[in-house]
Amino acid sequence: MTASHVTLVWFRDDLRIADNPALHDAVSRGAPVLCIYVFDEESPGLRPLGGAARWWLAGSLRALRDSLRGKGGDLVLLRGDARALVPRVARQAGASHVVWSRRYGTAEQAADAAIKAALRAGGIEASSVNSHLLNEPWTVSSKAGEPLKVFTPYWRAALAKGSPDVPLPTPSQINAAAWPADLDDLRCEIGTLGLEPHAPDWAGGMRAEWTRGEAGARERLERFVRHNMAGYAEGRNRPDLPSTSKLSPHLRFGEISIRQCWHAALQAQASGESAASAADVETFLKELGWREFSYYLLHSNPDLARRNYTRRFDAFPWRENPDALKAWQRGRTGYPIVDAGMRELYATGWMHNRVRMIVASFLIKHLLVDWRRGEEWFWATLVDADPASNAASWQWVAGTGADSAPFFRIFNPIIQGEKFDPDGGYVRRWVPELARVPNSLLHKPWTAPTPLLEAAGVRLGQCYPRPIVEHEMARDRALAAFRALAPAAS
């Protein structure tokens, strides 16, 4: 043992120093503080991060380490099974208290419970705090105390709990505890975790798009509430415009807190810094509510990414179609709005929400591919791949989830493209081979006369694919399959 009365802060999905209740708690105790992050791929049942999220994590950890150093602290990085490492470090560092922010997956909670028990058995106090959500899932229920299955009543009940607490201040100074010298061999450097790609380096498009870390998150939030929140209620559906906040990966890794987003939106409007209407702000807060609702569902449905929330869909006759799945993944379905979305995702690690719904609907309904294959691809390629929002959203689109889109809602990718990308700016950016096709035909190039396509430099089937499935046929096929399974819902 090297010191006494150290407080250990175990960072997880809360990679920030502002409004961080775990760090705030530790600093307030007045004892020296030791900050750690454990890259754990060994605790049973933990889902390994996808490639894009791993890339994000590397930048986020670097930024957190630098922020902590700027306050006099540091971040010690460890690799391995947190169930063994956290109690060991706490013991050797002479910690009297360990604090962390809660997570909501079953495997994560099981690991945390084991660690808490081990710490307490060794006479070390352990506490977990909420820093990820506005409301803990178990604190929101119907008036009768029942869990809620539909978003609107859920959100009403959540709002009735009152305004979220104001964000906590950033600690002005961190009194750093010494790392126990006998554990020096456990420390590792971010670069040794293999989180970022080298050969080949496929992260160029992501580097160009994002500034990982708390400062980048705060800058995005400020830019959004000042300049882009006005018009959000309508504009949020337009992928060709900078109409949404793009805060999702920052929220995913906790580089900014949900409370900071909530209060910044309200404050910008109240102070006149933003020209946003009440409807714009309300819509934005409601979207934060969908994130909350996703965690609410995950908490009571630990298998949300693997099992149909509505069990009767377990019998659905999904089609095995590896070629179609690959065409979808690569953005080569022949439907420009679908292909634009899938290419945006692959290049930047992010996709606009409206387009996420369109591409997900296309995979599930037009191709009848199991929604879990889509969830897995998003998990691998999204920088914001989130255990709750990704699974809940895929199930929502599939119609298998809570409060889902009804099975007969099948997005028409042509109409969706024409409606939400009316000038074609989004498709032209991501499907440049169609750049010279006129707007009226851009979302259905196969209907264009050959001379017109030739004049636009397009040869269907060569530089750009013909549709891999015909829309009307696919729609009828999906309706028949869903109707056969779900007569109760028709």
Ligand SMILES: Cc1cc2nc3c(=O)[nH]c(=O)nc-3n(C[C@H](O)[C@H](O)[C@H](O)COP(=O)(O)OP(=O)(O)OC[C@H]3O[C@@H](n4cnc5c(N)ncnc54)[C@H](O)[C@@H]3O)c2cc1C
């Ligand atoms: C098939 C599918 C998969 C998805 N997978 C994810 C995922 O892995 N991670 C993820 O964060 N979001 C996911 N979403 C939800 C949504 O698409 C993204 O949160 C949103 O596009 C992020 O962009 P933004 O930050 O600009 O959002 P904004 O419109 O600016 O919204 C602000 C924040 O609210 C939250 N939010 C907004 N819409 C939703 C929603 N429908 N569900 C849950 N939270 C929402 C996000 O945290 C977002 O950052 C998915 C949606 C679909 C249809």
